[in-house]
Amino acid sequence: MLSVTPDILTDLPWGQLLVNGLALGSLYALTAFGIVLIFKTTRVITFAQGETAMFSTFVAFTLLTAFQLPFAVAFLLTMLFAGLFGALIERVVIRRISTTTVLNPVIVTVGLSLILLGAAGWIWGYEIRTFPDPVVGPPYHLGTVVVSQLNALIFVVTLVLMTVLFAFFRFSPTGIAMRAVAENRMAAQLMGISIGRMNALGWGMGAVTGMLIAPINYLDPSMMGDVALKAFAAAVVGGLTSLPGAVVGGLLLGIVDSVVGFEVPELRNTIAFALIVLVLVVRPGGLLGRHETKKV
Amino acid sequence: MHWVRTRGRATAPYGLGLAAVLVIPPLLNIIPGVAPGYVLYLVSLALIYAVVAIGLGILVGHTGQISLGHAGFFAIGAYASALLTLRLGFPFVVAVLVAGSVSAAIGFLLGLPALRLSGPYLAVATLGFGLAIPQLVVWQSSWTGGSSGLHGLPLASLPLGAFTIVFRTDQDYYYLAAAVLIVLTIFARNVVTSHTGRAFVAIRDSEIAARAMGVDLVRYKTTAFALSALYAGIAGALYAHLLHGISPEDFTVLLSVDFLTMIVLGGLGSIGGALSGALLLTFLQNALTRLPVVHDFKNLYIVVLGVILILTIAFFPQGLAGIARNSRLRWATRTLDRPAGAGQIVELGERSGVR
Numbered sequence: 001m002l003s004v005t006p007d008i009l010t011d012l013p014w015g016q017l018l019v020n021g022l023a024l025g026s027l028y029a030l031t032a033f034g035i036v037l038i039f040k041t042t043r044v045i046t047f048a049q050g051e052t053a054m055f056s057t058f059v060a061f062t063l064l065t066a067f068q069l070p071f072a073v074a075f076l077l078t079m080l081f082a083g084l085f086g087a088l089i090e091r092v093v094i095r096r097i098s099t100t101t102v103l104n105p106v107i108v109t110v111g112l113s114l115i116l117l118g119a120a121g122w123i124w125g126y127e128i129r130t131f132p133d134p135v136v137g138p139p140y141h142l143g144t145v146v147v148s149q150l151n152a153l154i155f156v157v158t159l160v161l162m163t164v165l166f167a168f169f170r171f172s173p174t175g176i177a178m179r180a181v182a183e184n185r186m187a188a189q190l191m192g193i194s195i196g197r198m199n200a201l202g203w204g205m206g207a208v209t210g211m212l213i214a215p216i217n218y219l220d221p222s223m224m225g226d227v228a229l230k231a232f233a234a235a236v237v238g239g240l241t242s243l244p245g246a247v248v249g250g251l252l253l254g255i256v257d258s259v260v261g262f263e264v265p266e267l268r269n270t271i272a273f274a275l276i277v278l279v280l281v282v283r284p285g286g287l288l289g290r291h292e293t294k295k296v
Numbered sequence: 297m298h299w300v301r302t303r304g305r306a307t308a309p310y311g312l313g314l315a316a317v318l319v320i321p322p323l324l325n326i327i328p329g330v331a332p333g334y335v336l337y338l339v340s341l342a343l344i345y346a347v348v349a350i351g352l353g354i355l356v357g358h359t360g361q362i363s364l365g366h367a368g369f370f371a372i373g374a375y376a377s378a379l380l381t382l383r384l385g386f387p388f389v390v391a392v393l394v395a396g397s398v399s400a401a402i403g404f405l406l407g408l409p410a411l412r413l414s415g416p417y418l419a420v421a422t423l424g425f426g427l428a429i430p431q432l433v434v435w436q437s438s439w440t441g442g443s444s445g446l447h448g449l450p451l452a453s454l455p456l457g458a459f460t461i462v463f464r465t466d467q468d469y470y471y472l473a474a475a476v477l478i479v480l481t482i483f484a485r486n487v488v489t490s491h492t493g494r495a496f497v498a499i500r501d502s503e504i505a506a507r508a509m510g511v512d513l514v515r516y517k518t519t520a521f522a523l524s525a526l527y528a529g530i531a532g533a534l535y536a537h538l539l540h541g542i543s544p545e546d547f548t549v550l551l552s553v554d555f556l557t558m559i560v561l562g563g564l565g566s567i568g569g570a571l572s573g574a575l576l577l578t579f580l581q582n583a584l585t586r587l588p589v590v591h592d593f594k595n596l597y598i599v600v601l602g603v604i605l606i607l608t609i610a611f612f613p614q615g616l617a618g619i620a621r622n623s624r625l626r627w628a629t630r631t632l633d634r635p636a637g638a639g640q641i642v643e644l645g646e647r648s649g650v651r
Contacts, residue, residue: 045416047423097609102415103362104609107560110364110553111605118599225549229427232420240416266435273424277409280421284412 015145017258023151025254026158030209031231032238032246033165037202039240041181044094044105050228051116052089052203054221056082057131057210058124061219064132071134075211079204086203120221131214154212161208162247169243226269230257233272237279239289248288309568310482317474321467336466337538338582343473344534346574349558350484350567351527356556357564358488359520360500361410362419365426366555369525371547372399373532375433378446378542383439388452388537395533396526403525407518414503426552430544445543452537473534477571480527484567487523496520497565550598554581557601560608563617572616577604 031049038046046052060078063069069077089112097108135149169175178201181188209231210224217223230253238249253272260271279287320339324332352366376395380386386394406425410418433440440446452463452472463469487493495516498506507513536542554577562573584597608615 039416045419047419093606101360103356103360103564104613106362106364106416106419107556108606108609110556111602111609114553114598114602114605116602118595118597118602121595121598229424233424236417236420264435266431268431269424270428270431270435273421273428276421276424280413280417281409284417 013144015143017262018255019142019145019147019151021255021258022251023154023254024257025234025251026154027209027213027227027250028230028234028253028257029247029250030158030161030205030212031227032234032250033243034202034205034209035231035235036238036240036243036246037205039235040243041178041202042090042094042105044109045232045235045240046112047106047109047228048089048113048116049203049231050224051113051120052082052086053207053210053213053228054224055116055120056085056207057214057219057223058120058221060207060211061124061129061131061214071132075134075208078207078211082207083200083204087200089203090200117221124221126220129219131211131219133215134211150212150215157208157212161205165243229269230254230272233276235286236276237286239283239286242286242288245286245288249286310478313481314478317471317478321470333466336470338578340466340470340473340538341535342575342578343470343477344531344538345555345558345578346571347477347480347531347534348528348555349562349570349574350481351524351531352555353559353562353564353567353570354484354488354496354527355520355524357559357566357570358493358500359496359517361517361520362415363422363524364419364549364552364556365422365424365429366524366528367547367549367551368422368426368429369399369403369528370532370535370551370555371429371433371542371544372402372525373529374536374542374547375440375446375532376529377533378449378536379439381450381537382446382448387455388450389454392530392533392537396530399529399532400522400526403528404518404522406525407521410521411514411517423549423552426547426549430547433544441543443544445541445545446536447541449537449540469538473538476530476534480530481567481571484527488567492516492519553601557605559615561604561615563615563619566615566617568620569615569617576616 031053035046035049038044038049056078059081060074063074063077064071093108093112094105097104133150135153137149139149140147140152167175169179177188180191209227213227214223217227231250234249234253235246236249237253238245238247253275256271256275257268261268283289321332321336324330324335348366348370352363355361355363373395376398377388377391380391380394381388406422409421413421434443437443452469454461454463454472461468463472488496495506495511498509498511499513499516499520503513535546539546558573558577559570560573561577562571563569580600581597584600587596612618614621
């Protein structure tokens, strides 16, 4: 059993676990953010988010290795690809399925993730590859805590992306339009706002996560399986309807994951699952989400 | 005349099914070029999956509660029976029944938080459950055998008064799996046509309306979960003894998705659909491994699975059962010289299915 005695509590390298957890949590938060964006605009929770991210990461890998592009260029091209790819998925598949039952979107996005998984395995194979490191250099030391260059990059990218996105949603006309879509889809559509764009952004976010996770986890078609589950947990824990909730949920889960992973690595998914159930039983709408009352 | 037809329709599939069960083994011995043992093993596997599919169908198709974690219940049943027979020396029959009960009890417990979750939230929670079970198995490796699993399970046997039937060959086990499936199919049919089944459907169609009509949500939702877990648990136990060994790798998320694909393909809300979906998918999976051109079977199967899911939802939301129902109605109304009227009947038939 999980025996957390006071002795162990003081022995844990808390600072290090916190930093690692926040880095991991940032990645969960980014993926969760995409899931929430898509959910808010289409009422579809995408079980394909992890797989689209994986697919985009393979595209990035190809750009980096076969075409020898610099990381920043590959990064931007991949985001562009992921956005277009997401828009395509939305147009060809998601828009066509009826959302009269909650089962349909779940089944269809699960189907989508299977197709992407199989296709990636087909194109790139299952051998585990090392993804080129976006940054190289000695780690930073903050007292006893070691922050690798990669983790530092993850913090910077997450912080910048979040700031840009929050500013975007707060101040730009497009961002405000997108919030209108999230608020009331039909009314927004009637006002002439495009739903597709917000979706594309949601899918594009996945690509960022994939490219930041691949250097840590290596690159193979199943690399996002674990991360996607945690991102779901994060999105659900934070509240599927709340963008800040996704960030809070992601960071929380990252820290829990890092501490549990240090103590009993076998139980990381189990704890994530227990956390989802616990939060949902207490707050069915998630920590920051609204619980939706069902209309008759 | 009317009652004759309805009676005929209700019993004919059972007669056909029973006939098929009895005819398959001798038929296999006649056909040249097949190994009857292997085919019967494969059919047994399909029948075991069909048990899971029927149980999952009650939960998803009839009650409208999604589960992406049924491989978890399947694993619980398999491990419970394997541990009971190997470690504690329980007789096979007792082990299977206890395995089913343990799984049902856990299903009941999972049903409790599910009362407050709906749609996507429930899907995520059950997905997590399905992932957690194999991890717990690996974690408790001292008695579950960890990631190498449990092997050397005893032969299945059934004590009957003074003597005992031992299921030695693939053919024996095939009869056992078929018998269990038949009993559980009839039981499922009785459940869904009883007041319990109507309560399930009422919950699926509108929870609020069901509650207003006096349907006890707590009772019926947990019942649906427990019942569905019972089926998966019994099937898991049969699976463990079919293979004589299990490991955590047998119970992946992909297996849960397999189960879901079976009932979606067969048609949600139809027992016959779940059955045919399970048989079809198992044989399809096996047929794909035999394609000479495919080197990479796993990828092909995964892609095919995804395509089946999307195409079924997009074009045949009622699955094979819906197609069968429509063609039956078209056949029944073929003599009517009123195309418009015939069309209406077909549409009514579609509407009476799952929404």
